[in-house]
Amino acid sequence: DQQVKQNSPSLSVQEGRISILNCDYTNSMFDYFLWYKKYPAEGPTFLISISSIKDKNEDGRFTVFLNKSAKHLSLHIVPSQPGDSAVYFCLNDYKLSFGAGTTVTVRA
Amino acid sequence: ETGVTQSPTHLIKTRGQQVTLRCSSQSGHNTVSWYQQALGQGPQFIFQYYREEENGRGNFPPRFSGLQFPNYSSELNVNALELDDSALYLCASSHRAGGIDTQYFGPGTRLTVL
Numbered sequence: 001d002q003q004v005k006q007n008s009p010s011l012s013v014q015e016g017r018i019s020i021l022n023c024d025y026t027n028s029m030f031d032y033f034l035w036y037k038k039y040p041a042e043g044p045t046f047l048i049s050i051s052s053i054k055d056k057n058e059d060g061r062f063t064v065f066l067n068k069s070a071k072h073l074s075l076h077i078v079p080s081q082p083g084d085s086a087v088y089f090c091l092n093d094y095k096l097s098f099g100a101g102t103t104v105t106v107r108a
Numbered sequence: 109e110t111g112v113t114q115s116p117t118h119l120i121k122t123r124g125q126q127v128t129l130r131c132s133s134q135s136g137h138n139t140v141s142w143y144q145q146a147l148g149q150g151p152q153f154i155f156q157y158y159r160e161e162e163n164g165r166g167n168f169p170p171r172f173s174g175l176q177f178p179n180y181s182s183e184l185n186v187n188a189l190e191l192d193d194s195a196l197y198l199c200a201s202s203h204r205a206g207g208i209d210t211q212y213f214g215p216g217t218r219l220t221v222l
Contacts, residue, residue, distance in 0.1 A: 006150075034210060043112070043198055043213030044151070089150050091211075096141060096164070098150035 004092050006099035014107050019077040021102050023090035028071055032093040035064060035075050037086045044089060048075070080106045112201050112214035120220045126187045129217045131199030133180040139163070140182040141211060142174060143198040151198055157182055158204055194221045
């Protein structure tokens with residue numbers, strides 16, 4: 001089975017600085033992950049994904065890194081903006097397992 | 109292109125009742141997945157439908173059931189409601205064509221069971 005864990009429930013960062021969100025997983029057979037962002041009263045919005053054939057994927061201010069040996073992935077947001085304040089989830093495509101989420105607060 | 113829509117937005121039921129939640133897929137999508145998100149937790153996968161057939165199920169009891177229609181819209185039915193069923197129910201659609209698909213979520217239905 002696949003378990004996905006986000007061990008940091010919250011993150012506070014100053015505007016313009018880097019936000020780093022982390023996600024760990026247990027089953028390395030299914031290395032395809034997606035990051036979603038969720039505002040209150042809205043459904044999650046797709047941000048960026050990465051598959052096991054890559055160790056990095058970049059899209060504008062968002063970069064996801066995949067470390068298969070450590071079964072770890074991270075999302076970097078540079079520079080952080082106030083509109084980035086939201087809950088971020090990582091999702092493994094197999095078994096559609098979500099982490100518990102990390103609440104990001106960007107301070108002006 | 110219309111996005112994923114869900115109805116109703118909010119719903120209040122009492123314990124033991126039955127509820128039906130509805131989801132309209134994004135245009136061109138053939139797969140629908142349902143999730144339950146309790147307060148402070150990540151979404152939990154309930155089940156997925158692909159071309160009107162159940163295509164995977166999470167750890168939810170049989171009183172959670174679903175349907176997908178020929179136009180790929182979907183329903184989630186929950187029988188014998190319990191207090192712990194109070195949650196945000198999310199529907200996501202995607203186009204599965206072999207390989208990985210990206211899911212697009214609706215705004216959710218907030219269910220409160222009293």
